Amino acid sequence: MTTTPPPPWPARLTIRRTTVADPLARPLLDELTHEYSTRYARPVDLSREYPAEEFAPPGGAFLLLLADGAPVAGGAYRRYDARTAELKRIWTHSAHRRRGLGRRVLAALEEDAAARGYSRVYLTTGPRQPEAKGLYLAAGYRPLFDLSVPPESIGPLPFVKHLEIPRP
Numbered sequence: 166m167t168t169t170p171p172p173p174w175p176a177r178l179t180i181r182r183t184t185v186a187d188p189l190a191r192p193l194l195d196e197l198t199h200e201y202s203t204r205y206a207r208p209v210d211l212s213r214e215y216p217a218e219e220f221a222p223p224g225g226a227f228l229l230l231l232a233d234g235a236p237v238a239g240g241a242y243r244r245y246d247a248r249t250a251e252l253k254r255i256w257t258h259s260a261h262r263r264r265g266l267g268r269r270v271l272a273a274l275e276e277d278a279a280a281r282g283y284s285r286v287y288l289t290t291g292p293r294q295p296e297a298k299g300l301y302l303a304a305g306y307r308p309l310f311d312l313s314v315p316p317e318s319i320g321p322l323p324f325v326k327h328l329e330i331p332r333p
Contacts, residue, residue: 178237180273181229185217189229189236197256204293215253219243225250226277230270238266240274245287250278252288255297267300279328289323292316 183190201207220227224244229236240255252274257266278286288306290297298316302308306324316322 177231177233178269179231181231182277183227183229185220185227185241187227187229189231190227190239193229193236193239193256193258194254196258197254200259201291205291215243220253223281226274226281228270228273228277230266230273232261237261238270240270242274242278242286248282248284250274250281250283250286252286255288255300262296267297268304271300271304275326275328279330282330283328284330285325285327287323287325289321292319292322298322 181187181189185194219225220241220243225242227241228239230238236258238255238257238261241253242250243253245251252271255267255270255274257264257270275286288301290301293316295316301324304326306326309323309325310319
């Protein structure tokens with residue numbers, strides 16, 4: 166069986182700082198809910214799990230990555246403590262994976278958090294998400310768990326990364 170390579174990227178990728186309630190976010194959040202239901206046998210919906218204001222300034226953010234105006238990836242963070250942002254639900258639409266978009270969202274979230282004065286980021290990912298684990302390790306996140314232990318025996322996999330706060 167041969168697979169067709171993904172089409173070339175549109176010329177314009179942009180970051181949109183918005184809210185969980187933005188209608189552009191709904192297809193991504195719906196697909197995320199479906200995928201979590203498939204992997205973990207329970208739905209997880211960011212907009213229903215946490216109050217929307219947790220992902221709004223000044224303590225948080227919700228970002229979408231748009232390709233020619235259409236959402237292809239996104240993610241959010243909220244305040245974890247005075248110096249730490251907690252990343253949540255970094256997601257790439259299934260039709261747009263393996264193109265580095267998750268890494269772009271991750272970098273945009275880190276930059277935004279650093280600009281708001283956070284000096285580190287914390288996150289957890291599920292044990293059945295090896296692609297997410299790989300993304301975080303490749304992006305310089307330090308695992309707060311033993312990498313030699315089967316992920317299913319740990320539960321949520323915690324990571325941390327220190328950020329450089331921009332100087333004025």
